Amino acid sequence: MVAHLPVLTIMIPLFAGLFMPLLGRLNRAIVWPLAVGALGFATFGSIHMLVDVATTGEAIHYSFGGWALPTGIGYRVDLLNGMVLAMIAGAGLLTSIWMLRPAQKEIPDEGRTSYYAVFLLCCAGFLGITITADIFNLYVFLEIASITSYVLIAMGGRRQALYAGYSYLIVGSIGATFILLGIGHLYMRTGSLGMADILSQFQADTSLYTLSDVRTAFAFFTVGLAIKMALFPLHGWQPSAYTYAPSPSSLFIASTSTKVSAYAFYRICFGVFGLAFLTDGLPEIRQIVLVMSSAAIVLGPLIAIRQGDLKRLLAYSSVGQIGYIMLGVVLLNVDGLTGGIIHFWNHAAAKGSLFCVAGALVFRTGSSRVSDLAGMGRRAPWTSAVLTVAGCSMVGVPMTAGFLSKWYLAAGALEADYVFVVPVLIASSVFTAIYVWRVLQLVWFAPKDVEPAVTSEVPWSMRIPALALGAACLVFGLTPWSVDLARSAAVALGVGS
Amino acid sequence: MLDVLSHLWSHYHYVFYILLMLIGLYAVLAKGNLVKKVIGLNVLQTAVFLFYISIGRKAGGTAPVLWEGKPETVPYENPLPHVLMLTAIVVGVSITAVALALIIRIKRGYGTIEEGEILALDEADARGES
Numbered sequence: 001m002v003a004h005l006p007v008l009t010i011m012i013p014l015f016a017g018l019f020m021p022l023l024g025r026l027n028r029a030i031v032w033p034l035a036v037g038a039l040g041f042a043t044f045g046s047i048h049m050l051v052d053v054a055t056t057g058e059a060i061h062y063s064f065g066g067w068a069l070p071t072g073i074g075y076r077v078d079l080l081n082g083m084v085l086a087m088i089a090g091a092g093l094l095t096s097i098w099m100l101r102p103a104q105k106e107i108p109d110e111g112r113t114s115y116y117a118v119f120l121l122c123c124a125g126f127l128g129i130t131i132t133a134d135i136f137n138l139y140v141f142l143e144i145a146s147i148t149s150y151v152l153i154a155m156g157g158r159r160q161a162l163y164a165g166y167s168y169l170i171v172g173s174i175g176a177t178f179i180l181l182g183i184g185h186l187y188m189r190t191g192s193l194g195m196a197d198i199l200s201q202f203q204a205d206t207s208l209y210t211l212s213d214v215r216t217a218f219a220f221f222t223v224g225l226a227i228k229m230a231l232f233p234l235h236g237w238q239p240s241a242y243t244y245a246p247s248p249s250s251l252f253i254a255s256t257s258t259k260v261s262a263y264a265f266y267r268i269c270f271g272v273f274g275l276a277f278l279t280d281g282l283p284e285i286r287q288i289v290l291v292m293s294s295a296a297i298v299l300g301p302l303i304a305i306r307q308g309d310l311k312r313l314l315a316y317s318s319v320g321q322i323g324y325i326m327l328g329v330v331l332l333n334v335d336g337l338t339g340g341i342i343h344f345w346n347h348a349a350a351k352g353s354l355f356c357v358a359g360a361l362v363f364r365t366g367s368s369r370v371s372d373l374a375g376m377g378r379r380a381p382w383t384s385a386v387l388t389v390a391g392c393s394m395v396g397v398p399m400t401a402g403f404l405s406k407w408y409l410a411a412g413a414l415e416a417d418y419v420f421v422v423p424v425l426i427a428s429s430v431f432t433a434i435y436v437w438r439v440l441q442l443v444w445f446a447p448k449d450v451e452p453a454v455t456s457e458v459p460w461s462m463r464i465p466a467l468a469l470g471a472a473c474l475v476f477g478l479t480p481w482s483v484d485l486a487r488s489a490a491v492a493l494g495v496g497s
Numbered sequence: 498m499l500d501v502l503s504h505l506w507s508h509y510h511y512v513f514y515i516l517l518m519l520i521g522l523y524a525v526l527a528k529g530n531l532v533k534k535v536i537g538l539n540v541l542q543t544a545v546f547l548f549y550i551s552i553g554r555k556a557g558g559t560a561p562v563l564w565e566g567k568p569e570t571v572p573y574e575n576p577l578p579h580v581l582m583l584t585a586i587v588v589g590v591s592i593t594a595v596a597l598a599l600i601i602r603i604k605r606g607y608g609t610i611e612e613g614e615i616l617a618l619d620e621a622d623a624r625g626e627s
Binding site for chain 2: 136140143147150151154159160162163165166169170173174176177180181184187188
């Protein structure tokens with residue numbers, strides 16, 4: 001069975017999602033255990049593969065129907081996407097546990113089975129984008145994940161959710177169409193869709209990099225993926241989508257979706273075009289992405305300060321956080337890439353915990369106004385503790401996970417002679433500290449006469465995933481193994497030290 | 498100048514795909530009616546289909562099938578882009594389906610499918626809340 005883990009990790013959530021409407025019709029009680037079980041298996045599978053890759057040091061290859069690459073379609077797991085797979089599956093599992101109660105409250109009865117089904121398909125889509133070694137297969141999974149995301153967002157109870165889902169659909173489809181065009185231009189030049197095959201053609205003949213269709217392909221990929229990952233200034237769809245989506249959708253989409261597109265950008269850069277394209281082929285692209293991500297890093301938290309809605313505040317902070325991950329690509333040295341790669345996990349843990357808290361707020365008060373957090377520390381100490389730890393991680397307080405990301409990114413920036421990135425990172429931390437402090441002050445130091453809107457702690461099914469994510473922020477910050485993994489993944493991408 | 502024109506003439510399928518793509522993008526960006534935006538999206542996707550199919554074209558090519566006594570030298574169309582577009586068409590149809598379903602729900606929720614009116618209603622809501 002271990003040999004087939006790559007395919008089973010994708011197919012079990014996919015088929016569980018496909019059969020769920022049928023099984024749910026027979027017995028509604030089976031829906032939640034089925035979702036948790038399928039994602040539990042995916043988590044087991046992806047962690048098993050990650051450990052396997054980390055111990056043997058070799059990537060896992062899987063080809064379908066015995067057709068060897070590049071003729072057939074294949075999956076490939078190395079350290080980088082092993083880490084991303086573990087992140088998606090882990091976030092999916094925790095979300096599926098967490099959503100038991102909020103889904104009962106926020107999703108109407110007749111739609112709940114379908115909601116779970118769409119959620120599983122969305123997980124399968126994200127896992128597929130990450131694991132595939134075929135560039136057209138990536139597009140197909142991208143569309144599976146996107147179409148299900150539109151539905152997950154539009155299922156929020158208010159009418160704004162419908163319009164947020166629709167806007168995301170329009171913008172997201174333009175992005176996906178651009179990616180499809182990029183694939184077409186690459187195929188036209190190389191005659192291949194296998195990532196490794198295209199890479200070896202580029203490596204054999206670097207004069208291909210000067211051709212305008214190869215450059216056009218890269219431009220289409222960059223813009224398409226930048227829309228999908230909500231990179232500043234293409235983030236327009238994202239705040240409303242996060243704000244009006246039902247809490248379980250915001251939790252899952254905020255902690256994985258944009259990062260999967262960022263991972264796809266890593267894969268396109270290092271696994272399809274090759275490192276030499278960024279250094280010699282079209283070095284200007286580094287400047288462009290550098291400017292976009294630096295703007296995101298500063299402006300995301302700055303806009304977040306003014307928000308009165310907790311989910312919208314977190315959405316803008318996500319705009320900033322995706323900038324950190326993209327910064328890793330342009331620095332092109334081991335330290336910078338380590339910082340970018342480790343931020344996949346660190347941000348998933350921190351943003352996941354914060355959206356658990358936002359979901360708890362919606363669960364207790366019915367809305368996500370920041371002012372309703374006042375005095376929560378007195379009534380819901382566990383949830384407030386998670387909020388505190390994750391908030392510190394967002395700021396980058398030492399001993400939390402966020403500190404390590406910023407530390408390695410700053411080291412990488414100095415090494416790459418992009419000195420101005422360091423003040424950018426510091427400014428971002430200051431702005432983040434302002435909005436985190438504003439929230440924490442309300443939670444812990446509200447005047448005694450304020451009656452807390454959050455009257456009691458949330459049920460255990462919601463508390464355990466929140467605590468697990470909050471603990472992850474501390475574990476990644478205090479133990480060195482996650483950084484070691486990210487560093488090995490960065491070295492495996494082939495950048496000079 | 499003549500160079501550019503003859504280049505364009507010999508690559509006329511690119512010109513058509515780019516024109517079609519721009520028409521689609523224009524409709525998505527400039528139209529306020531939600532259904533018209535979806536139509537624009539469909540035009541945009543069709544442009545991509547045209548692009549893919551045209552790069553698989555071979556002058557004088559036949560269908561990519563083997564038959565008894567087929568000469569070695571007969572050129573054939575590249576079937577792979579056609580297969581890829583089969584998938585992309587399915588994707589396009591499902592996106593259209595989801596979009597139209599959302600538009601029906603939006604019409605029920607807001608009573609309109611004009612973007613400007615929806616944004617005005619949202620703004621009024623936001624002011625009412627604060």
